[in-house]
Amino acid sequence: xxxxxxxMIGAGLATMGLIGxxxxxxxxxxGYLQGALRNPSAAPxxxxxxxxxxxxxxxxGIFALVMAFIILFV
Amino acid sequence: MAxxxxxxxxxxxxxxxxxxxxxxxxxxxxxxxxxxxxxxxGVVLLLMSRWFVPKIGGAINEREDKIAGxxxxxxxxxxxxxxxxxxAAEETRQARARAQxxxxxxxxxxxxxxxxxxxxxxxxxxxxxxxxxxxxxxARDQAMANVRTIAADTASSIVEKLTGEAPAAKEVEAAxxxxx
Amino acid sequence: xxxxxxxxQFLVHEVVHIDPIVVPGxxxxxMSITNSVLAMMIGALIIVALLGSAARGQLVPGRxxxxxxxxxxxIDGTLVGPMIGDKGRPYIPFIFSIFMMVLVLNMMGLxxxxxxxxxxxxxxTATAQLAVTATLALITFLSVVVIGFVxxxxxxxxxxxxxxxxxxxxxxxxxxxxxSFMVRPLxxxxxxxxxxxxxxxxxxxxxxxxxxxxxLGMSGGIATLGWLGAGxxxxxxxxxxxxxxxxxxxxxxxxxxxxxxxxNDVVNxxxxxx
Numbered sequence: 001x002x003x004x005x006x007x008m009i010g011a012g013l014a015t016m017g018l019i020g021x022x023x024x025x026x027x028x029x030x031g032y033l034q035g036a037l038r039n040p041s042a043a044p045x046x047x048x049x050x051x052x053x054x055x056x057x058x059x060x061g062i063f064a065l066v067m068a069f070i071i072l073f074v
Numbered sequence: 075m076a077x078x079x080x081x082x083x084x085x086x087x088x089x090x091x092x093x094x095x096x097x098x099x100x101x102x103x104x105x106x107x108x109x110x111x112x113x114x115x116g117v118v119l120l121l122m123s124r125w126f127v128p129k130i131g132g133a134i135n136e137r138e139d140k141i142a143g144x145x146x147x148x149x150x151x152x153x154x155x156x157x158x159x160x161x162a163a164e165e166t167r168q169a170r171a172r173a174q175x176x177x178x179x180x181x182x183x184x185x186x187x188x189x190x191x192x193x194x195x196x197x198x199x200x201x202x203x204x205x206x207x208x209x210x211x212x213a214r215d216q217a218m219a220n221v222r223t224i225a226a227d228t229a230s231s232i233v234e235k236l237t238g239e240a241p242a243a244k245e246v247e248a249a250x251x252x253x254x
Numbered sequence: 255x256x257x258x259x260x261x262x263q264f265l266v267h268e269v270v271h272i273d274p275i276v277v278p279g280x281x282x283x284x285m286s287i288t289n290s291v292l293a294m295m296i297g298a299l300i301i302v303a304l305l306g307s308a309a310r311g312q313l314v315p316g317r318x319x320x321x322x323x324x325x326x327x328x329i330d331g332t333l334v335g336p337m338i339g340d341k342g343r344p345y346i347p348f349i350f351s352i353f354m355m356v357l358v359l360n361m362m363g364l365x366x367x368x369x370x371x372x373x374x375x376x377x378x379t380a381t382a383q384l385a386v387t388a389t390l391a392l393i394t395f396l397s398v399v400v401i402g403f404v405x406x407x408x409x410x411x412x413x414x415x416x417x418x419x420x421x422x423x424x425x426x427x428x429x430x431x432x433x434s435f436m437v438r439p440l441x442x443x444x445x446x447x448x449x450x451x452x453x454x455x456x457x458x459x460x461x462x463x464x465x466x467x468x469x470l471g472m473s474g475g476i477a478t479l480g481w482l483g484a485g486x487x488x489x490x491x492x493x494x495x496x497x498x499x500x501x502x503x504x505x506x507x508x509x510x511x512x513x514x515x516x517x518n519d520v521v522n523x524x525x526x527x528x
Contacts, residue, residue: 048332048511055508059441062448069451073096073261097264098384098447103290105283107266107385110291114298115393118355121302123347129309130319130326131346137313 007071014068021061028053225250260455260462264382266290293380297358305354329353329510337514341521348397349517352390353510356381356446360502363454364495381505382450384443391442394513398438402520413519442512449505453498460494463487 032050036043097103226246234240266288274282287295308322315323329350334342363379380386402410414431415424464487471480 048336051504051508052511052515054504055445055512058449059445062445062452065452066444066448069096069455070099074099097261097266098382098451100266102284103266103288104385105280106285106288107290107383108389109283109285110287111294111380111386111389112393114294115351115355115390118298118301119347119351122305122351122354126305126309126322127326127347127350129311130305130322131330133309133311133313133315133319134323134326134330136311140313 011068011072014064014071017064017067018061021058021064024057024060025054028057222250260458263377263379263454263458264451266383289378290380290383290386293359293362293378294386297355297362297380300358300362301354304358325354326350328507333507333511333514337511338518338521342514342517345401345517345521349510349513352394352513353506356390356509357503357506359386360450360506361499363450364498364502379450379454381446382454384447387443387447387450388439390446390509391439394442394509394516395439398513398516398520401517402523405520406523409523410520412523438516442509446505446509449501453494453501457491457494457498460487460490464491 028050032043032046035046226243229250230241230243230246233246268286268288269292270287272285272287274284274286276282304318305322307318308325310316310319312319330346334346334349338345359380363377363382366376366378399410402413406412414428414435416427416431419427464484467480467484467487469480470477471484473480
């Protein structure tokens with residue numbers, strides 16, 4: 001296997017980290033929606049925390065994506 | 075134009091593109107960007123803290139104060155109006171009480187007068203009633219007396235018819251008294 | 255035939271050359287105005303124009319003032335107020351600057367996404383430069399450290415030792431807290447950088463697909479199906495652009511929110527858990 005193909009495979013594997021981020025975002029929004037539908041009056045108060053959680057969850061997936069880019073292009 | 079001509083000509087596969095990969099990791103471009111960003115961010119921060127935030131936040135606070143003040147004065151006016159309404163209601167109540175008192179006094183006076191006059195009438199009536207009673211009694215006594223005379227007359231005439239002679243008045247009288 | 259060059263849009267090149275400044279010990283620093291610096295300058299000008307027209311201070315707001323006040327309320331009412339409280343009021347300009355800077359630079363990468371026009375590259379997203387996001391993250395991090403020391407003195411180190419924890423646990427907890435504190439600038443910069451570069455690369459790849467598949471479709475025969483693929487890719491680009499607008503706003507919001515959370519740690523150090 002030459003370096004180029006190894007890079008391609010490695011970058012592809014690195015993007016798998018996004019699976020976790022996807023699952024995490026699903027869990028996050030499902031939790032928010034369940035809470036929001038049960039008690040709609042409390043939903044607006046939870047929104048900043050929702051976005052914060054979204055950012056923290058997504059960041060981990062983004063790290064994997066950045067790793068993939070670095071493997072692919074650097 | 076140090077790097078761009080070299081990069082634009084390299085249009086083959088991605089790994090060969092740029093100066094060895096991701097342009098963001100091209101370290102010589104970092105210090106200039108960082109210093110320029112610091113300068114620009116400092117300018118924005120200065121303008122923000124000296125101009126935008128005081129002005130925008132001040133406008134928002136001013137509006138809130140104005141709305142709160144307006145609501146407060148409106149509430150005060152409402153309270154004043156309510157106090158006036160309460161005073162008016164109190165006045166009406168007093169006037170009504172006074173009128174009621176006057177009316178009840180008048181009623182009492184009228185009732186007293188009525189009672190007095192009634193008593194007088196009653197006395198007069200009782201008086202005439204008593205007089206009438208006396209008159210009736212006298213009339214009855216007289217009538218009773220007449221009855222005795224009539225009875226004596228009738229008896230003496232009946233006796234006269236039966237016996238043929240008139241009885242003595244004294245005898246008739248005694249018989250009548252004895253029967254009575 | 256077009257080739258996939260998703261990274262070309264992030265190339266930094268000089269626009270106006272300024273002679274390097276030689277700093278003793280650091281060497282020559284190239285202070286030339288590059289397209290990245292130009293984007294920052296335009297962004298700052300947009301912020302000044304936007305907020306300058308909003309800062310009229312009228313009792314009954316006009317359109318621009320209502321817009322500026324909506325942004326201000328987002329920072330004051332959603333972030334600083336609930337997260338830091340009244341002690342956070344002095345930091346509103348700082349948070350607002352971070353928010354506006356990130357928001358405008360993110361948006362510029364999308365609103366001016368007309369690519370190459372008249373031989374000039376118009377699209378540039380300054381927040382997709384790691385140098386920029388790292389600087390922003392370092393500003394935030396160092397501000398938190400400096401404010402922490404100024405407000406709390408050496409009690410600042412209580413931040414690394416959570417209260418109510420038995421001391422044997424502290425042996426493990428303190429290093430973890432220190433590490434999690436130290437990686438904050440890394441995560442802050444990487445989050446913004448990764449979101450921006452990821453979104454733009456995906457958009458670029460799909461946009462390239464449109465051209466490639468359309469060119470393929472022109473060759474006739476079974477390859478005519480390429481038009482279908484080009485249409486699907488075009489729809490994807492439209493959808494991704496909408497998504498990227500959301501992401502652009504959300505990342506600005508999140509950057510400001512995290513700055514608030516970090517500031518809250520040091521501003522309210524003695525009045526909560528730690």
